[in-house]
Amino acid sequence: MKLNKREWMALAAGLLFGTAAAFYTYQRYSPGGSSERGDLLDLMPADSSAILFADLGELRSAPFLMELYTWAPPPQADEDYTKFLNETGFDYERDLDRLAMAFQKTDQDSTFFAVAEGRFDQQKISALARKSGTTERPGGREIFEVPESGGTKKITFVFLSNDRIALTDRPNLGQILSAKKPSDEIAEWRARFERLAGSPIFAVIRQEAAAGEALSSQAPGGLRSPQLSAMLDQLEWITIVGKPENDGLRVVAEGESTSEETTRRLADLLNGILSLAQAGLNDAKTRQQLNPALREAYLALLKGADVSKLDRGDTKSVRLAFEISRAFLESARRSAAGSGSAVPAKPGDTAHAKKGGHT
Missing domain, CATH: 3.10.28 (Endonuclease I-creI)
Incomplete structure (x- = not known):
């Protein structure tokens, strides 16, 4: 059985920012501190084009998002993911707690590196990966490589601990984890992360050509502007x-x-x-x-x-x-x-947008 990104990231399919709903919370983060969020972000490559963070545990407890989830149409059943869930017991909607993802834009492609925290059955996931792909042990750490379903790339991942997995579609996971990051680039990313402390989902984009066009294309038709x-x-x-x-x-x-x-x-x-x-x-x-x-x-x-x-x-x-x-x-x-349907209103539908800055 070939595995796709959804199976090994377990949230990539669930992370939508294509707009509303997309980025949130992230409690206090202090550079050099021992917070779990800070640890995840410190693992992101300094040469990234964009970094996204989501605290799924916090988001699940937000009443607004819980209600949004109940209103959203249920996702279509995916045969590969169903097999993955049955063999590993891992359900990203329930078991994934935090995710940090870094994207790197190249001339013709985009690659990702992610670190996920949650409740993983390391033995079951490792056994499935050995059946589906290959393994190697550089430095004594077992790194798994599995084919991406429907593509020519491979997904490489490693358990950093019982509750933390690093994964990427780049060919050099070991080098990414051990690479020394330039202090000036780290400082630039950290400065932005600190400003966003207190929010459970966010994205930080380091500008590059065509980024504006990409973001503008996601805007509603009436708000698009060259x-x-x-x-x-x-x-x-x-x-x-x-x-x-x-x-x-x-x-x-x-x-x-x-x-x-x-x-x-x-x-x-x-x-x-x-x-x-x-x-x-x-x-x-x-x-x-x-x-x-x-x-x-x-x-x-x-x-x-x-x-x-x-x-x-x-x-x-x-x-x-x-x-x-x-x-x-x-x-x-x-x-x-349908505008003519008699759907009962939700209680408390009196909220209005309000002005004010983000701190």
């Missing part, structure tokens, strides 16, 4: 963080540049896009075509969005903050199910 894409490509760093608050999800995106002119123009552009989006929702044609409740939910989200500028010392930042409320999700759910 000008915005070009502006994002001028940023050195982009961070995106989500944090459950009360009965909503607070999302904060921040872009950094050494040029104050760049951040000023980006702030003006974002404010302009928000104004145009509100005007579009108030258009007579839109009023006729869009479900009234969904339109009001969009308006509440846009009116609550806040664009601000920050001085980070060496860099200047632009921050966009908004809140996705239960009312917004309920309106979207009703609209998707």
